[in-house]
Amino acid sequence: MNAPVDLFALLQATKEHAEAPNLADYDRFLVWFSGGKDSLACVLHLLECGVPPAKIEIGHHLVDGRESSRLMDWPVTESYVQAFAKHFGLKCYMSWRKGGFEREMLRENQKTAPVAFESEDGTVHEFGGDGGSENTRLKFPQTSADLRVRYCSSAVKIDVGARVLVHEPRFQQGKTLVVTGERAEESPSRAMYKAFEPHRCDLRNGKKVQRHIDAWRPVHKWTEAQVWAIIERHRVNPHPAYWIGFGRASCRTCIFSSPSGWATVRHYMPKAFIPIATYERRFGYTIHRTKTVDQLADSGVPFECDARWITIADSFEYTEPIIVDSWTLPPGAFKESAGPS
Numbered sequence: 001m002n003a004p005v006d007l008f009a010l011l012q013a014t015k016e017h018a019e020a021p022n023l024a025d026y027d028r029f030l031v032w033f034s035g036g037k038d039s040l041a042c043v044l045h046l047l048e049c050g051v052p053p054a055k056i057e058i059g060h061h062l063v064d065g066r067e068s069s070r071l072m073d074w075p076v077t078e079s080y081v082q083a084f085a086k087h088f089g090l091k092c093y094m095s096w097r098k099g100g101f102e103r104e105m106l107r108e109n110q111k112t113a114p115v116a117f118e119s120e121d122g123t124v125h126e127f128g129g130d131g132g133s134e135n136t137r138l139k140f141p142q143t144s145a146d147l148r149v150r151y152c153s154s155a156v157k158i159d160v161g162a163r164v165l166v167h168e169p170r171f172q173q174g175k176t177l178v179v180t181g182e183r184a185e186e187s188p189s190r191a192m193y194k195a196f197e198p199h200r201c202d203l204r205n206g207k208k209v210q211r212h213i214d215a216w217r218p219v220h221k222w223t224e225a226q227v228w229a230i231i232e233r234h235r236v237n238p239h240p241a242y243w244i245g246f247g248r249a250s251c252r253t254c255i256f257s258s259p260s261g262w263a264t265v266r267h268y269m270p271k272a273f274i275p276i277a278t279y280e281r282r283f284g285y286t287i288h289r290t291k292t293v294d295q296l297a298d299s300g301v302p303f304e305c306d307a308r309w310i311t312i313a314d315s316f317e318y319t320e321p322i323i324v325d326s327w328t329l330p331p332g333a334f335k336e337s338a339g340p341s
């Protein structure tokens with residue numbers, strides 16, 4: 001007699017199949033790479049799946065742009081991302097909103113700035129800045145799931161990425177898989193994301209232009225332990241922010257920082273903290289609904305860390321190895337990691 005069919009297992013297998021792309025179908029794999037642990041896990045997972053490094057490219061959004069602003073990001077991040085890409089033999093391109101986060105925040109009867117990105121041929125392309133309406137922000141993004149008020153995520157990341165996909169010639173041909181590192185356990189809204197779907201910039205049935213782009217979140221169901229496990233398997237040295245004690249390597253002065261995160265920046269890197277506190281006073285509008293960043297820092301405790309990592313994180317050149325002989329979990333692993341990136 002035939003064994004009874006396990007309908008639940010069959011349903012699960014079908015669902016998981018629908019949630020995973022056939023990697024052999026794609027011409028290129030673009031990983032939107034912040035330098036944080038989840039983006040490291042995405043690249044390492046692609047490599048473990050057998051994707052040739054020549055087909056993988058890293059795209060990194062410079063939150064502060066390429067001009068003079070240093071308001072938000074870790075100075076070392078761009079260099080860390082480049083060092084990681086170089087070690088694994090991956091192409092690496094930068095993209096940014098001109099003037100970065102700070103210019104967007106200081107808009108006063110102005111349009112949003114154009115987006116610029118490095119192209120395959122080494123040139124920098126610029127798009128946008130001429131459409132949309134003139135308006136005024138003059139306040140920090142708010143710590144909300146609503147992207148209309150948490151405007152940094154769209155202005156310096158999501159929209160920037162979309163411009164790259166729509167205007168860079170190589171994405172207008174063949175099939176591209178865009179890979180990102182959101183995980184369900186990070187937040188209820190991230191839990192709702194699909195693991196695999198056509199990308200919002202996909203235009204595979206377009207009349208004039210056909211652009212085949214899918215989106216894949218390979219670590220969507222992973223736990224943080226699985227993320228650190230793949231980083232350990234490859235002995236990758238994580239971003240210096242984790243060695244200082246942060247649970248995420250997002251912006252150094254991320255609007256979602258915890259009291260101890262603010263206390264750490266104020267204690268060890270006051271030059272990064274003071275401009276934020278000064279802008280809050282100038283705008284008369286704080287990041288947190290009821291507390292200033294100073295009040296938040298007062299209620300936190302600076303992370304205990306090796307001062308060497310402060311110097312490294314605060315520099316523009318990452319000189320540490322990407323691969324380490326004896327790998328250990330950094331102090332930021334499994335620590336507070338509030339907020340989206």
Ligand code: SF4
Binds near residue numbers: 141153250251
């Ligand atoms: S890391 Fe924080 S401050 Fe930076 S863009 Fe993301 S949400 Fe905004």
